Amino acid sequence: MPATAAPARDGGLLAVHAHPDDETLATGALLASWAAAGRPVAVVTCTRGERGEVIDTPSHPTGLARLEGDGPALAAHRETELAAALAALGGAPGVVGHTFLDAVDTSEARVTAPSPATAGRRFEDSGMAWVAPGVAGPAHHAPATAFARVPLDDAAARLATVVRARRPAVVATYEEQGGYGHPDHVRTHAVTVRALALAADPDAPVDGEPWGGAELWRAVAPSTALRAGRRALAAAPAARDLAARAGLTFPDPDEPLPPLARHDAELRDAGPRDVVPVDAAAVLDRVLAAMRAHATQVQHATRASAVEAPDSGLLGWYALSNAVLAPIPVREHYLVSPDLHRATSRRAGRR
Template sequence: MGLLAVHAHPDDETLATGALIASWAAAGRPVTVVTCTRGERGEVIDTPAHPTGLARLEGDGPALAAHREGEVAAAVAALGGGPGAVGQVFLDAADLSDARPTRGPEASGDPGRRPRFEDSGMTWVAPGIAGPADDAPPTAFARVPLDDAAARLAALVRAHRPDVVATYETRGGYGHPDHVRTHEVTTRALALAADPGAAVPGEPWAGAELWQAVASSAALRAGRRALAADPDARTLAARAGLTFPDPDEDLPPLAAHDAELSTGEVRTVDVAPVLDRVLEAMRAHATQVQHASAARAATGLLGWYALSNGVLAPVLAHESYLVSAPVGSSR
């Protein structure tokens, strides 16, 4: 039973689906991570409390991209319990040179051309709505024509023939335009992979469920409260100049699916059995993730980490996924 985990940037595979990847790898199931960009526009953490010596990479897209390629390789090895246990590929490396001519409107340009999909950056265009950075180029992932990216992912789906394809929910977890585009590309790719007439190499594959990463609002708020009450987390925050999230503030889109969690088909993954792997993978993304730690207090909180914003986030006991049946299924 194979898994394809599709993510926008290096580090997303760990932050959004790390326990799923690690659990499947630990069970000996085939897992491949597809990374859509190299995170060229990411901020770089380099502070006295988290010194990486890599501040010079911020703003240097090619250099940061090269460094983050190494970070995602190390993180994937950590999730798999060793090198080679989990595969990883960048989406723009998918080969369409053997694609057959399409019969539909999805053809665009030379199918064998290998573009380079770039981090789009992010700017808020309206409350709760983000778009690519104003200076994002046409090769920015959020601006690439949908089927240019989806055909490449469809080729990977046909090649790997997974039982499950995991990615973000409709609004990309927290609204980043590359995350939103990744959801759109993934759903379109599953349709193309199943279509015998699509300009995609390989035999059609319609056997994959779509798993969208979500969270219970109650669980996320409880995790934030437990985090703020944890004495070790409070000591760390005071020492490192970190802050705590407000448990009563509006939650990101990934937690806006409570009705579906109560009525839809849902899968949960226990994080505790693979917590060490997930934290090790977080630490591999040192330019993006800081202070990944396990909790010692028995509060239901497994641990915490912070991104470049300096806000601690809880590691919850479970990952949750909304499940959609394979394309064409009557389920």
């Protein structure tokens, strides 16, 4: 795909994410681009982010600090944030379809019965702990109800049901390590890969007609561009002023990068068919509006002016609850999984 907003693949897009806000932070430009082109777009969210932190500071007052630690209340609020973000990405409510994974009805599917531990209950945020700058790991005391503990096929069968029903051309999610290591992101990747295999297999015990026509797109970032964006961010006068006023910090461009980073040579060697750039500039207003909708999770989503960041590849910035500014790059990048695509296509062709 050339670096434009218009999708080149025929068919629809399905993005699979762990928590509300991930759809915007990881694949916002992709979702907005396909929606703007009038193509079918949907999101599956695996949890409601019950264990997330809540931003409520003098520079970003939400008045919602009381929700942190109250799982059911925070989950309910984040559902409303997600609905607003999806409306922003789609340009109007209802353009981007959505379901929570635990709400998918598999009662008519020929799937193995869910385990007693997961039958009839929600998939909940597993929590996380920071183990390095920008890198997460499992929470010290993950609850028994955590999504990361849901049996793989319980979750994958639900997602396979969605894939068969929607028959997308592209299914997008994180790379194998979840972008930055969050256990729910890692599990979401594994669930997505397994679901695509189940959806394509005519012998799999999943309801619906088999569908093997979906490519798997994994969100990645060229390491050179990621470091350049961090340097441009630190040099932007408006970003420096904001950091001073709001007590924010900048990421170190020379520190080890999170798992989503890929060496430029690796992406070049993958070939043009297997690395898809998506232009974020064309849909930046939608992405920024979606970020602002997730007010408990995202703060200071800002567009960079041409004067502040000329030819830098920096579109803007935002910060999460860790109070570290992050650049909004000019492009999102996706690594296509050609082996999976060919395998599922061959398998579907046998039916």
